[in-house]
Amino acid sequence: MRPNDDDFNEEIRGHLAISVKERIERGEDPAAARRAALKELGYIPAIRDSMHRVWYSRWFDATTALEHDMRIGMRSLLRARGLAFTVILTLGLGIGANAAIFSVVREVLLRPLVNRDEDRLIYIRQSAPGLSTENLTFSVPEIRDIEARATTIRAFGDFSTIDFTMNGFGEPRSIKAGVVNGSYFEVMGLRPALGRLLHAADDRPDAPGAVVLTHRFWSTAFHRDPKVVGRTMRLDARSATVVGVLEPSVPYPTDTDIIANIVTSPHHLGATMVTRRNHRMTELFGRLAPGATVESARAELIAMHGAMMRQHQEAYPTNADFRLSVTRLRDQIAAPARTVLLLLLATAGVVFLIACSNVANLILARSVRRESELAVRAALGASAGALRRTLLAESLVLSGAGAGLGVLLAWLLVKVVGRYAARFSVRALDATPDASVLWVGAGLALIAAVALAYVPRLPSPETPAGLGPAGGGVRITPGTNRRLQVFAITQIAFSFVLLSGAGMLLASLTAMQTAGTSFDLQQVLVVDVANPVGVDGAKVIDFYQEVTRRIEQLPGVTRVAVGTNVPWRDAGRLGPGFRFTIEGYVPEAGEENPYAKFRNVSPSFFAALGVPILAGRDFTDADGRGERVVIVSQSIAQRMFPNGDAVNRRLRWTEAETDPDPRRIVGVVADIDDENVVPGPVLRVYQPLRQLPYGGRLFVHAEGNPYTLVNPVTRIIREISPEQPVERAATLADVRAEVLAPERLNAFVFSGFAGVALLIAVVGVAGVLAFSVSARTREFGVRLAVGSTPRQLLLHVLREGASLVVIGIVAGALAGYGIGRMTMSVSPNLRLPGLLPVLSAAAVLGTAALVALLMPAARAARVDVLQALRSE
Amino acid sequence: MAKTNDDQRLDLLQGTLDMLILRILLWGPQHGHGIGQAIRSRSDDLLKVETGSLYPALHRLEKRGWLESEWAVSEANQRAKYYQLTAAGKAQMARERDRWNQMVQAIGLVMNLAPAGADVDQE
Numbered sequence A: 001m002r003p004n005d006d007d008f009n010e011e012i013r014g015h016l017a018i019s020v021k022e023r024i025e026r027g028e029d030p031a032a033a034r035r036a037a038l039k040e041l042g043y044i045p046a047i048r049d050s051m052h053r054v055w056y057s058r059w060f061d062a063t064t065a066l067e068h069d070m071r072i073g074m075r076s077l078l079r080a081r082g083l084a085f086t087v088i089l090t091l092g093l094g095i096g097a098n099a100a101i102f103s104v105v106r107e108v109l110l111r112p113l114v115n116r117d118e119d120r121l122i123y124i125r126q127s128a129p130g131l132s133t134e135n136l137t138f139s140v141p142e143i144r145d146i147e148a149r150a151t152t153i154r155a156f157g158d159f160s161t162i163d164f165t166m167n168g169f170g171e172p173r174s175i176k177a178g179v180v181n182g183s184y185f186e187v188m189g190l191r192p193a194l195g196r197l198l199h200a201a202d203d204r205p206d207a208p209g210a211v212v213l214t215h216r217f218w219s220t221a222f223h224r225d226p227k228v229v230g231r232t233m234r235l236d237a238r239s240a241t242v243v244g245v246l247e248p249s250v251p252y253p254t255d256t257d258i259i260a261n262i263v264t265s266p267h268h269l270g271a272t273m274v275t276r277r278n279h280r281m282t283e284l285f286g287r288l289a290p291g292a293t294v295e296s297a298r299a300e301l302i303a304m305h306g307a308m309m310r311q312h313q314e315a316y317p318t319n320a321d322f323r324l325s326v327t328r329l330r331d332q333i334a335a336p337a338r339t340v341l342l343l344l345l346a347t348a349g350v351v352f353l354i355a356c357s358n359v360a361n362l363i364l365a366r367s368v369r370r371e372s373e374l375a376v377r378a379a380l381g382a383s384a385g386a387l388r389r390t391l392l393a394e395s396l397v398l399s400g401a402g403a404g405l406g407v408l409l410a411w412l413l414v415k416v417v418g419r420y421a422a423r424f425s426v427r428a429l430d431a432t433p434d435a436s437v438l439w440v441g442a443g444l445a446l447i448a449a450v451a452l453a454y455v456p457r458l459p460s461p462e463t464p465a466g467l468g469p470a471g472g473g474v475r476i477t478p479g480t481n482r483r484l485q486v487f488a489i490t491q492i493a494f495s496f497v498l499l500s501g502a503g504m505l506l507a508s509l510t511a512m513q514t515a516g517t518s519f520d521l522q523q524v525l526v527v528d529v530a531n532p533v534g535v536d537g538a539k540v541i542d543f544y545q546e547v548t549r550r551i552e553q554l555p556g557v558t559r560v561a562v563g564t565n566v567p568w569r570d571a572g573r574l575g576p577g578f579r580f581t582i583e584g585y586v587p588e589a590g591e592e593n594p595y596a597k598f599r600n601v602s603p604s605f606f607a608a609l610g611v612p613i614l615a616g617r618d619f620t621d622a623d624g625r626g627e628r629v630v631i632v633s634q635s636i637a638q639r640m641f642p643n644g645d646a647v648n649r650r651l652r653w654t655e656a657e658t659d660p661d662p663r664r665i666v667g668v669v670a671d672i673d674d675e676n677v678v679p680g681p682v683l684r685v686y687q688p689l690r691q692l693p694y695g696g697r698l699f700v701h702a703e704g705n706p707y708t709l710v711n712p713v714t715r716i717i718r719e720i721s722p723e724q725p726v727e728r729a730a731t732l733a734d735v736r737a738e739v740l741a742p743e744r745l746n747a748f749v750f751s752g753f754a755g756v757a758l759l760i761a762v763v764g765v766a767g768v769l770a771f772s773v774s775a776r777t778r779e780f781g782v783r784l785a786v787g788s789t790p791r792q793l794l795l796h797v798l799r800e801g802a803s804l805v806v807i808g809i810v811a812g813a814l815a816g817y818g819i820g821r822m823t824m825s826v827s828p829n830l831r832l833p834g835l836l837p838v839l840s841a842a843a844v845l846g847t848a849a850l851v852a853l854l855m856p857a858a859r860a861a862r863v864d865v866l867q868a869l870r871s872e
Numbered sequence B: 001m002a003k004t005n006d007d008q009r010l011d012l013l014q015g016t017l018d019m020l021i022l023r024i025l026l027w028g029p030q031h032g033h034g035i036g037q038a039i040r041s042r043s044d045d046l047l048k049v050e051t052g053s054l055y056p057a058l059h060r061l062e063k064r065g066w067l068e069s070e071w072a073v074s075e076a077n078q079r080a081k082y083y084q085l086t087a088a089g090k091a092q093m094a095r096e097r098d099r100w101n102q103m104v105q106a107i108g109l110v111m112n113l114a115p116a117g118a119d120v121d122q123e
Helices: A005-025 A030-041 A044-055 A058-079 A081-110 A140-149 A184-188 A215-222 A271-275 A294-311 A329-369 A371-379 A384-421 A426-430 A435-453 A478-514 A537-552 A605-609 A634-640 A706-720 A732-775 A777-785 A790-826 A835-861 A865-870 B003-008 B017-025 B032-042 B051-063 B087-111
Strands: A121-127 A153-167 A173-180 A192-195 A210-213 A232-235 A238-246 A258-261 A282-288 A323-328 A524-528 A557-563 A578-582 A595-601 A613-616 A629-633 A650-653 A663-669 A684-688 A697-702 A727-731 B067-073 B079-085
Touching (some): A005 A030, A005 B079, A058 A384, A081 A329, A081 A384, A121 A294, A140 A153, A140 A294, A153 A184, A184 A282, A192 A215, A210 A215, A215 A238, A323 A329, A329 A478, A329 A732, A371 A384, A384 A435, A384 A732, A478 A790, A478 A835, A524 A706, A524 A732, A537 A697, A557 A605, A613 A634, A629 A634, A634 A663, A732 A790, A732 A835, B017 B079, B017 B087, B051 B079, B079 B087
Parallel strands (some): A210 A238, A595 A684
Antiparallel strands (some): A153 A232, A557 A595, A629 A684, A650 A663
16 A cells, blocks of 8 residues: 555654654753754655655656546536536537548548459449430440450459349349359459359350359358358259358449359340340459559540440440440449548538537636636646646546547447448448547547637736636626627538538428329339249240239239339339330431330239329230230320320331331320439330230239238249249338438438537527626626616627627528539539528527527526626 | 754765665664664764655655555654564665675775875875
């Protein structure tokens, strides 16, 4: 046990007593003996300190002093609970938001991919803005052209997705497969987690089917069973051996369940795939050749693409506006998220600054009120350092608690922000709260603490301003007041900008959620029933007909139909469509044929969805057997035949690979926009399932709760074909809700931000007002004494606050407009909010501020005249 | 206090206080004041230890494990802290005494090189 200062004191006391006693025994006078003993002893505190120093280091003393100061700080903060709460909440929100967003930014923008030498890994994309297709992918002839001539790329990897029905592992299920060439994994620089990946030997036409599981699929479907390697799975009519499991990596551009070699997919071996220049479904990756740079590869490939387009003009119509882009894979993955994340990070940074300034505001106001306390301490000999240390201890307590809250918030927020950012970059999903959150939080807290400790002015010995009579200690200089007001106005302005933005997002979310659809959402159950595999067209029709017939007999079922696209969920399925023309339509000079997307449907498809036939008739079972027929959407009919005589005209597809035979239009149906949540005009051509036996989606219109049908429907289908996958049953209403989830999250994240900013700003304004009111107690006393009513004082203070709010809103509107304009020039997708969100933002801000102002205003009205006047 | 008395007093050589304390305590436990008095009387009043040096030295020796201490009531009927040598302290005392003897011998050799009776100042 280390002796403490009490022990040291007692030892010295004992020494003194013995010394005095000895002197008295030697015959000295007691008083003189005591004086002499004290003189001999020397300066007692110095002796005690010299003993203390033996046992305790200076560092220990410094921390003890800080601890002591912190305890005092904590006690004095407990007396100012409202202030402490506000400051901690404000800092916590600021720190939490920053730490969470930083985690996601780090994951998406800063962390390298797992791919080996990822800075030499290139992603090549063909797009066609004219078809509003961002990613058109490549056809095999195109890839051959590029591969044959490129010198800046050492090796190419290609990747195309196709759906298989997988059997051999429990329930039949349809899975998404990536089909790759032998150099794909080498180009991507990926390693196996188990077994092996695919290489050149797997490319041979006589190679056996080989499949690599993605890490996600292995984890979810096989529970990481290592014994799965070496087993055989049936994919449609063929089978393939599982040769390995891929390490966890960023799936781009699409996440698949398995990755297979080419022989597993008959489609990839067929003539359509191999010879048709328009048959695009393959993604292209490349490894830079030694010495080549991304820039040189880009220049070479774009030039080659231009030459290719000139050589095959028929495959590259000018209105489609074909383009090629060449980027590092990492940049390609991060690019869509970069602007948004940096914007979010900047927003969070400003929120933090505003939070700090707000806290500084409160601390400043408090410190002015404490000036007399500090002045007394300074007069009693406390050094400037000691005073700062007291302030630092107090702000450490505050910002420490704020950081604790912030880290807690960040922990919860990282997943939300990650899911939010995932719509821009899949990598955001991997963001996890980890130690870096703690570091960022602690760092921000430390910055805040030190900054806050230096906000208050210390009383200087030369100007003992605060040493007035007790209670009159509050002195407010015009400079302090103006600084406070500027802080408050900035906060209002900023939170107004955020509120308007959030209002816009909420408005567009509401618009999407309430957007009318032309069909019945609640009563339609959709089920993925993949096209039967390994059978010819007639058998496919038989299968779907039998399924339809038997499900229709279930109680509660009103109509059953087969289609190809579940609205919204299957957006993009069946590609960008084909060009077509209709006999009798006279195009204007230079007008190229329009593109339409085709859909295969069974009879009564429109009835099952509740969509009206506007002219002509629906398909019947007889359609598709002899004469070729189609139904077109209202937009096609109106655009090309405004007089309403589209029925019975003949439509022809005009692409090189499409069947040139004419199809008679038997009906016109209302537009069904199955790709956009807010429907727009769509060019669609429907053909009978019998004409092209490819379906995959079942639509069941039911009375009552459609979900009760899931089990009987599954059972019926399995009875007909035991290896048939039956998946993803949901009502259209739920499909829509699922598709809207990211939008909701978007609105949620930004509203959260705006709410934080609003809270901070309102606290700031109320703080400034409260401070101003308490600083002017005397003035209000005088006003009351000369005849002002409390009501007038209340209104006076409210007016003062309202003017801050109005100036802030105007400044925010101007700044927001400027920022919006600037951002729009960078990313053209942004829109300025409409009048309604702006006005509601102003209303919300105004109301919140008014409520916050009432407290200080009421305090002004309650000033006691006598007390106020006595305070001078 | 007589001025001549002070002039005759010797300043302690650096590093010898610890040894003196250990030596004094060889006679048995003693409190700080007693140790100071013992050094003074044993040196015929030539050595006087300042309390400001004595106490930190005692605590230093205690912290290093050469002394141990105990609170007891002194002859003056006052609670005082009594210090006592530990086994390690005794060994340390022996080491320091040997070192001191060597030092005295060595310095004596150097100082006595001069011709007998010659005054250093006159050289």
